[in-house]
Every structure is written in C-alpha cells, then in structure tokens.
Amino acid sequence: QVQLVESGGGVVQPGKSLRLSCEASGFIFSTYAMHWVRQAPGKGLQWVAVVSHDGDNEYYADSVKGRFTISRDNSKNTLYLQLDSLRGEDTAVYFCARARHLGVYYSGDYWGQGTLVTVSA
Amino acid sequence: QSALTQPASVSASPGQSITISCTGTSGDIGGFNYVSWYQQHPGKAPTLLFYDVNTRQPETPHRFSAAKSGNTASLIISGLQTDDEADYYCASFTYVNTWVFGGGTKLTVL
Numbered sequence: 133q134v135q136l137v138e139s140g141g142g143v144v145q146p147g148k149s150l151r152l153s154c155e156a157s158g159f160i161f162s163t164y165a166m167h168w169v170r171q172a173p174g175k176g177l178q179w180v181a182v183v184s185h186d187g188d189n190e191y192y193a194d195s196v197k198g199r200f201t202i203s204r205d206n207s208k209n210t211l212y213l214q215l216d217s218l219r220g221e222d223t224a225v226y227f228c229a230r231a232r233h234l235g236v237y238y239s240g241d242y243w244g245q246g247t248l249v250t251v252s253a
Numbered sequence: 254q255s256a257l258t259q260p261a262s263v264s265a266s267p268g269q270s271i272t273i274s275c276t277g278t279s280g281d282i283g284g285f286n287y288v289s290w291y292q293q294h295p296g297k298a299p300t301l302l303f304y305d306v307n308t309r310q311p312e313t314p315h316r317f318s319a320a321k322s323g324n325t326a327s328l329i330i331s332g333l334q335t336d337d338e339a340d341y342y343c344a345s346f347t348y349v350n351t352w353v354f355g356g357g358t359k360l361t362v363l
C-alpha cells in the first residue's frame with residue numbers, strides 16, 4: 133500500500149534552515165510528481181511546492197519562492213524540502229503528497245501524516 | 254496566488270443536503286478542469302474526495318458529488334451523516350503551474 137512518511141521537523145530559530153524528508157513506499161516513486169503542502173496551527177491548507185516525476189520541473193508558492201527548495205532522489209524513493217531563511221509564519225505541519233501521476237497538474241491523492249516545523253526564538 | 258474563496262462554515266441536520274462553494278478566477282478554476290476536493294478530520298491528513306472537477310475517488314460515497322460552472326466549483330453532500338462532520342477544502346491548478354487551496358469550510362452536522 134502507498135505510504136509516505138515525513139521527517140525532519142522540529143524547533144528552529146528565525147533565519148535558520150531545516151531540511152524535511154518524505155520517504156515513499158508502495159508505488160513506483162519515479163513515475164509520480166510530488167507535492168508539499170503545509171497547515172499552520174488552527175489554519176487551512178496552503179500549497180507549498182511541486183516537483184515533476186523526474187525532478188526537472190519545480191514550482192513554488194509565492195510565499196516561499198527563493199527560500200524553499202523542493203527536490204527528490206528517485207534512487208532513494210525520497211522527496212525533500214529545504215527550508216531556508218525561516219520565518220515565524222512558516223510554522224506549520226508540513227505534509228508531502230503524491231500527485232496522481234507524473235505531471236505537476238495532477239493533485240495529491242495520498243498524503244503523509246505530516247511533520248511539525250516550529251520557528252521560534 | 255490568492256486563496257480560493259469558500260464559506261468558513263456550513264451546518265445542517267443529519268439527512269439534509271448542503272453545498273459548499275469554491276470561487277476562483279479565470280486563472281485557476283475557470284481556466285482548467287483541475288479542481289480537487291479534500292476532506293480533513295481533526296488531527297488527520299486530508300483525504301482526496303474528487304479530482305478533475307467531478308471524478309470520484311473509489312472510496313468517496315455516492316452521497317457526495319462535485320461540479321463546476323465558470324469560476325466556481327461546488328461540493329454537494331446529500332443525506333448528511335454525523336461522520337461527514339469535517340473540514341472541506343477545494344484546490345485548483347493555476348495558469349502559472351502552481352496549485353491554490355480554498356480557505357476551508359467547517360461542516361457541522363447538528
């Protein structure tokens with residue numbers, strides 16, 4: 133069965149960096165685009181970024197463009213999100229989600245349980 | 254990349270029907286048939302209900318339906334059950350190859 137397990141969250145100071153990982157299993161990882169979506173405490177879902185199945189194309193929400201980097205290692209079945217120059221408003225649970233197929237225009241069907249990032253001095 | 258507009262909350266009694274609207278622009282909902290709907294129970298990850306406007310996931314009950322007209326998408330739930338009480342989110346692909354979610358609608362089944 134499809135499984136997505138996020139890790140790497142924690143408490144970090146403003147301006148610092150963090151790298152999140154999402155380990156995938158139960159499907160052919162290299163044939164699916166992948167998303168990151170976040171949810172601030174008590175708030176709604178906010179789309180963060182998507183990467184195509186081969187890693188050649190990546191797109192970002194304006195709020196994180198230039199600070200966050202999405203990437204993947206298909207040999208390790210793992211998706212990453214590098215978070216740099218973190219701000220308080222980046223505090224959220226970060227979910228990875230499998231797109232329904234290889235293109236970035238496919239929405240997420242399976243989601244992980246999320247990893248909490250808290251940005252605080 | 255403004256969020257899609259959803260009502261903050263809706264409520265109804267068991268057995269009744271409700272509609273949740275999701276309004277965007279010609280750059281997202283109106284321009285593509287890539288609208289999805291998600292259900293999220295407290296403390297859980299979202300689950301996909303519909304994609305491509307009205308294509309139902311296998312696990313989605315047939316009491317749920319979805320549609321789109323112009324820049325507005327809709328989720329309709331009939332025969333409400335207490336387990337339907339959750340947050341519901343719409344999402345759309347956009348003309349700049351990004352995705353945007355609605356603000357979410359809290360459904361209360363009285």
